[in-house]
Amino acid sequence: MPGPxxxxxxxxxxxxxxxxxxxxxxxxxxxxxxxxxxxxxLGGLAARSAVGRMRSCDPPITIPAWAVMWTGxxxxxxxxxxxxxxxxxxxxxxxxxxxxxVRAPAVWDHLGGAGRPSVVIGSPPGYPVRPIHGHAVGxxxxxxxxxxxHPPALQAEIEALVGEYRVDVPFRVEDRGALLDSLxxxxxxxxxxxxxxxxxxxxxxxxxxxxxxxxxxxxxWKFMDPExxxxxxxxxxATAIRDYYRYLDREIxxxxxxxxxxxxxxxxxxxxxxxxxxxxxxxxxxxxQGELVLRRRPDRPVPVEAAxxxxxxxxxxxxxxxxxxIFFNVAGREAAGIVPPAAVPALARDLAExxxxxxxASGAPMATTVFAPGERYPEVRGDAPDLMVYFDDLSWRSAGxxxxxxxxxxxxxxxxxxxxxxxxxDGVFILYDPRDGRRRELGTVDILDIAPTVxxxxxxxxxADLPGRPLGAxxxxx
Amino acid sequence: MGQRTVLIDAAxxxxxxxxxxxxxxxxxxxxxxxxxxxxxxxADTEGEVFSADEEAEVKDRLRALxxxx
Numbered sequence: 001m002p003g004p005x006x007x008x009x010x011x012x013x014x015x016x017x018x019x020x021x022x023x024x025x026x027x028x029x030x031x032x033x034x035x036x037x038x039x040x041x042l043g044g045l046a047a048r049s050a051v052g053r054m055r056s057c058d059p060p061i062t063i064p065a066w067a068v069m070w071t072g073x074x075x076x077x078x079x080x081x082x083x084x085x086x087x088x089x090x091x092x093x094x095x096x097x098x099x100x101x102v103r104a105p106a107v108w109d110h111l112g113g114a115g116r117p118s119v120v121i122g123s124p125p126g127y128p129v130r131p132i133h134g135h136a137v138g139x140x141x142x143x144x145x146x147x148x149x150h151p152p153a154l155q156a157e158i159e160a161l162v163g164e165y166r167v168d169v170p171f172r173v174e175d176r177g178a179l180l181d182s183l184x185x186x187x188x189x190x191x192x193x194x195x196x197x198x199x200x201x202x203x204x205x206x207x208x209x210x211x212x213x214x215x216x217x218x219x220x221w222k223f224m225d226p227e228x229x230x231x232x233x234x235x236x237x238a239t240a241i242r243d244y245y246r247y248l249d250r251e252i253x254x255x256x257x258x259x260x261x262x263x264x265x266x267x268x269x270x271x272x273x274x275x276x277x278x279x280x281x282x283x284x285x286x287x288x289q290g291e292l293v294l295r296r297r298p299d300r301p302v303p304v305e306a307a308x309x310x311x312x313x314x315x316x317x318x319x320x321x322x323x324x325x326i327f328f329n330v331a332g333r334e335a336a337g338i339v340p341p342a343a344v345p346a347l348a349r350d351l352a353e354x355x356x357x358x359x360x361a362s363g364a365p366m367a368t369t370v371f372a373p374g375e376r377y378p379e380v381r382g383d384a385p386d387l388m389v390y391f392d393d394l395s396w397r398s399a400g401x402x403x404x405x406x407x408x409x410x411x412x413x414x415x416x417x418x419x420x421x422x423x424x425x426d427g428v429f430i431l432y433d434p435r436d437g438r439r440r441e442l443g444t445v446d447i448l449d450i451a452p453t454v455x456x457x458x459x460x461x462x463x464a465d466l467p468g469r470p471l472g473a474x475x476x477x478x
Numbered sequence: 479m480g481q482r483t484v485l486i487d488a489a490x491x492x493x494x495x496x497x498x499x500x501x502x503x504x505x506x507x508x509x510x511x512x513x514x515x516x517x518x519x520x521a522d523t524e525g526e527v528f529s530a531d532e533e534a535e536v537k538d539r540l541r542a543l544x545x546x547x
Contacts, residue, residue: 061545062545063545082545083540083545083546084537084540084545084546096527096528096533096536096537096540098527098528100527105503105508105512109508109511109512109515110503110504110508112508112511112512112515113503113504113505113507113508113509113511113512114504114505114507114508115481115507127527128527130515131515131518132515133511141536141540143528143529143532143535143536144535146532168539171539171542171543215543218543218544303547319546319547320546320547321544321545321546321547322544322545397544398547399547400547401547419544460504461504463498463499463501463503463504464499464500465499465500465501
């Protein structure tokens, strides 16, 4: 629990400046525990900071999590439930979340409205890059060759500095040594840009979001973790994640040395990570349950959108990813819907009960969470699924493909790319105030509290429609 | 960055001011700035955000990264 006596330092000088180091997917178990002795800079910072775990949103996924963090609005109000969404009630048509999907103002929009500049680098969804009061660099969803800066002239400035700027690493490679090289190359280029913008542009709010931590977890977790189902003992990449964290720690140390003495520093991740146990084929399971009916079984695994579905006999189908989305085939909503609207609640309850009872591949129970968006969000906007499913507390990702040999429900690995890790609910939170310098144990903070906390720290009013509250108001930080 | 003054109708200003909390903005200036930026961003992006090829490329990448199935 937070200790007593913290107050936001309102007073003579409310115009403070904040640097946010966002480490996508950085896990408390690694940063605070397993790698603690390897990270002198972050460890030293944490020793003088308000520290906690940060409960991400539902779903705990990069999009919507960063947008939730910086707008302070829940996914239901943003209408963002992941990277991809159905277009209305279409069986096959969908849309990808972009910066234009986020209609609520972010922290930097509030600051800009008050005439205070920001620098925002890589915060998703950051394409198309939005004009802000200050400077912005797009995120990893930027397609190759497209503009990625605001103002546009910043792109040439960046390329004069680092050559080609890399928003992401090429991930569909089994050569993980090459992936590791790309990871360092991408981050090194970005860090040069970070240092450049930090020292040459005006800012009251500076946010660097590094996607490399997420990519490292997904690519190298099994080499590090002896309890991973596909652990490879003694592999040369066993220390890849640790080494990358150590590299970031050194670089963060250099950055901290560039900051004005009075700058606040926030180190935060959008969600955590843990070892992946496998992939659960949600549509194969729905086929076996008689809920999803195929006219013909594909002879190889294909996305459900590419399968011949008999919609006249299908009640439900799903999408995969780090969590599963279930859609009902509702009469009057879907083009060939068969579930009467009045029967939807009972179907939802029944399906949720059956999903929670599904065991893992060994027959052991899974801690599976199933909920309808309306149970988790005060408002449900946009193209929400009918049910959201975290298999075994997210330890099993979900595969939406059908046509697996024998209608298998369980896959050892992700069928769409090399992947060793899944997401976890809690990210990290370290808030350093040089005017305080005492360590505070916050317990678990909520992602919805971050935008209000940052607005208050920077001396701006907290809009009444944000459901979160500043941690300072709870005696947490300040 | 420098700032400029723009004159708007007083009644419109008052209507926006009355709804600041609900709109989630600290000031009328913030509302106007946000709306103008939004509109400019939309004007900068003609039609769909991604071309068909770009969407396919981004989807492939997101699939490889595990975000899509």
